[in-house]
Amino acid sequence: MRRGRRFIGAITGCLAALVVTFAAGPPPVNAFTMETLTVGSRGYNVDELQARLGFLGYYHGKIDGDFGWDTYWAVRDFQYNFMGRATGIVDLKTRQKLVAATKGWHYRPAGASGSSSSSANQSASSGGSSAAGSAAAADALPSTAGGLSQSDLSLMAHVVYAEARGEPFEGQVAVAAVILNRLKDPSKFPHTVAGIIYQPLAFTSVQDGQINLTPNAQAKEAVMDAVEGWDPSHGATYYFDPATATSPWIWSKPEIVTIGHHIFCSS
Structure with missing residues (x-):
């Protein structure tokens, strides 16, 4: 009987730990989805797009999640330099190339402390540094x-x-x-x-x-x-x-x- 109580107590403890873990919230993840982005697009995908472009020095405007003309021209400049073509439309190939070029960047939700500029969205990598902006x-x-x-x-x-x-x-x-x-x-x-x-x-x-x-x-x-x-x-x-x-x-x-x-x- 004592063994049964100990087993039930252990199970109860594990469940409690899981509840605490999920209550704390899931770990942050990148917001980039498979959505094609173009002028007029809005949301976290655009927020991340602007931050990544800012990380590379192509975008200098406000990171507001609004795909306007400043974002459009930044996308075109990036595409021209990295892909040899410029459409201003963020398709799968553009997204993959941008992610590969910004490995030192990490997503921070809009509104987080210091997330209003591209430099604030740069996070440490490889032992506390990133390729641009540590x-x-x-x-x-x-x-x-x-x-x-x-x-x-x-x-x-x-x-x-x-x-x-x-x-x-x-x-x-x-x-x-x-x-x-x-x-x-x-x-x-x-x-x-x-x-x-x-x-x-x-x-x-x-x-x-x-x-x-x-x-x-x-x-x-x-x-x-x-x-x-x-x-x-x-x-x-x-x-x-x-x-x-x-x-x-x-x-x-x-x-x-x-x-x-x-x-x-x-x-």
């Missing part, structure tokens, strides 16, 4: 500089740290300068910092995930020096490490200068 990367970076947003500067710092940590400081500045040089040539490269960095196969650190490492103060300083006009690469738009480069294509580029382990090249 709080640590934003520290000591101005809100704007050289026409770039703090999110742009932070994303550049992630790349500099991931691609050139351990290199001479001059080489770190040169990596940042390459991004800026590409930005000056929209006929050959995407016309936003995020578009340049997340362009397929553009940077090794994006492919292997090292872009998610938290940049240090030196990487941020290198970015700011490049933004302020220092270009040790002398106008380069490419660079590579000859010890690890496997593509014959990169060796065909005219070499400009070697700094540390990197050779900097022109188009």
